Structures are given as structure tokens and as C-alpha cells.
Amino acid sequence: MAEGNSETSKRPERSMVRRRRNPRVTTRTGDTGYTDLLGEKDVPKYDDRVEVLGTLDEANSALGVARAMTRHQRLKQIVYDLQSNLYLVMAEIATVDRLLPNQPTVSDEQIGSVEELMEEIKNQIELPHGFITPGATPVGAMLDVARGVVRRAERLTAYLTHHGAIPNPRVLVFLNRASDFLFVLARYEEFLEGRIPDRPRRRGHQPHPGQEMLFAEEELATLQAMGRQRSQM
Numbered sequence: 001m002a003e004g005n006s007e008t009s010k011r012p013e014r015s016m017v018r019r020r021r022n023p024r025v026t027t028r029t030g031d032t033g034y035t036d037l038l039g040e041k042d043v044p045k046y047d048d049r050v051e052v053l054g055t056l057d058e059a060n061s062a063l064g065v066a067r068a069m070t071r072h073q074r075l076k077q078i079v080y081d082l083q084s085n086l087y088l089v090m091a092e093i094a095t096v097d098r099l100l101p102n103q104p105t106v107s108d109e110q111i112g113s114v115e116e117l118m119e120e121i122k123n124q125i126e127l128p129h130g131f132i133t134p135g136a137t138p139v140g141a142m143l144d145v146a147r148g149v150v151r152r153a154e155r156l157t158a159y160l161t162h163h164g165a166i167p168n169p170r171v172l173v174f175l176n177r178a179s180d181f182l183f184v185l186a187r188y189e190e191f192l193e194g195r196i197p198d199r200p201r202r203r204g205h206q207p208h209p210g211q212e213m214l215f216a217e218e219e220l221a222t223l224q225a226m227g228r229q230r231s232q233m
Helices: 002-010 048-069 073-094 108-122 138-162 172-192 219-233
Strands: 034-037 041-045
Touching: 034 172, 048 073, 048 138, 073 108, 073 172, 108 172, 138 172
Parallel strands: none
Antiparallel strands: 034 041
């Protein structure tokens, strides 16, 4: 009896247990096509800044897939750091009209850090000359997806920068370096997996020894013959 009471006394009282409330996901505040930025309310969802923020969110999600899939711890950390920097870019774009006191902004130090790491990795691998066809590895392909999305964000940011909506020119520079860096990271991942980047197929092109054949030789010959017939029409 006494033992049972002892165990019961160890349990926290119901009033002492605080249930953590989850944040609201559906707020209904955007049902009319408006959203809020940091320090600014009722911004149309088609606003140019919102478009950039959505594009960077898309890029960050693609990077998350790559980070979750890769087997290489160093690459995980590099991608995670890049994701964190993209959040800084997004915060600055969202408050560009009225930056908060002591709010960090994109700096030369961050750009230099990306450039330095990119050069370090470039010295470890041999980058292909000319165009590549994404898809040699799943993670490399996803990094190439992220690269394409960051390029789109860069184009949108260039428009805002040239029209004076983003006064800090380093934001545009960082996105440019980030997209270059993602190209290098995709090739780095392929290198870590022992794969050679695939190249676009051209007339008379012979795949390198490390490139997988996408078609059987007979099927490939048929496709090439069909291509020649179309070019002669």
C-alpha cells in the first residue's frame, strides 16, 4: 500500500503538466489573396517580393530533399548551411522596405564563404566541359533542380534590384553564387558516388565508359534512324 502511494507521488500533478500547443497552419488570413510580410500587412500574393519568397521556399524544399537523401555527412552539413543562408535572404527581402533594428543582412562575408567553399570543392573534382544532363545520381539531380529554382529566384531578384526594391546588391550576388555553387555540389555528389556526369546526346555521340546506356543498341539505332529521317523532311 505504502509502495503504491510512493509511485503515485512521483507522478506530476495534472495541473503541472503543460500541453504544448501547435502553431496554427490554416489561419484563413490569406483566403482573399493577400498575405503579410515582416512589418507590412495585406500584400497581394502576386506581389513581386512574395513571388521571390515563394521561389526561394521552393528551392529550400528541393535542397531539403537532397539533404535527406545523401549518404555523405559533409554534403548534408553544406546543404543545411546553404538552406540557413537562404532563410536570411528571405527575411531581408520580406522586410526590405523597413529593416528591423539590428536585423542581419546578406554580407560580403557570406558571399566570400560560399566562394571559398566552392573553390575548395572544385579543387577536389574535375568539372565537365560543356553542358551536362542531370540524372547521374538521384541526389545530384535534386541539387540540379534546386539550382534551376535558385536561378529563377535570381532572375526575379534582378528585376527587383534594378527597380530599387532591394537596395542591398549583395542579395543578388549571393543568389548568383548559390546557383553556381549548387552546380558544383551536384557534381561533387556524383564524384562521391563514383559517377561521371552524363552529357547531352548529339549526333555521332558515343557515351563515355561510365555512362549508362539508356536504350538497347538496336532500339538506339532505330531512334537515330528516325531522327535522321525527320531532319531530311
